[in-house]
Amino acid sequence: MSSKAGARYAKSLIDLSKEQNALEEIKNDMAFFEKVVDENSELEAILKNPIVPLDKKSGIVNGVFGEKIHAITKSFLSLVIKKGRSAILFDVAKQFVEQYNILKGIVTAEVTSASALTEANRAEVVGLVKKELGANEVIVKEKINPDLIGGFILKVGDRQFDASIASGLAKLKQEFAH
Structure with missing residues (x-):
């Protein structure tokens, strides 16, 4: 679920990051934040809970991420929490990474196959997506679904x-049914 507010906050942070020549570091921070929140449902629940006091949320976020993130990221997270918008932080992080990828011409391709891709298959997917979409870089996310049989x-x-x-x-089967 992405929000317009999340997209606006992400855009503002991207602009600030570019101004401060810290785009790569902050992108890494936001990807790290997204991963940590995604893997810790308790943290996500705290951020979304309106009953948890803002200073407690700030303390928890600072305790979890503290010195592991850039000063700009730290200030940004703190500001969003102080504004009472901590519920959208996960979305902001996701949107930031998406906007960064668009900016850099990075495309994510999800490949679902019956078995793991070989290096040759992966290279073929990357080449195809780069050619078709004019992408600079392709991130391949693989999923395995044995029900596909093949392909x-x-x-x-x-x-x-x-x-x-x-x-x-x-x-x-559908064609033969008619």
Whole structure:
């Protein structure tokens, strides 16, 4: 779930990061923040809970991330919490990374296949996505789904290409049903 406020905060932080020549460090911080919150549902619950006092939220965030993050990131997180907007911090982090990737021409391709991709398959996916979308870099996220039997499903943004055997069999089955 992404919010307009999350996108605006992320855009502001990107602008500030570029101004301060700290874009890479802050992108790493936001990716780190997103990962930590994603893996710790208790932390996410605290950030979203309106009953938890703001100073306690600040203390927890500072305790978890403290010296591991850039001073700008630390100030930003603190400011958002003080404004009572800690519930959108996870979204801001996700949006920041997405906006950074767009800025740098980095595309994420999700590949779901029946078994793990070989290096050759991975290179083929990267080459195809770079060529089709003009991307500078492609991050391949792999998922394994044995139900596909063979082939793969490639998803980039809102586009999906289904070259799985299971999908082909389903189409055949549908054609024979008519």
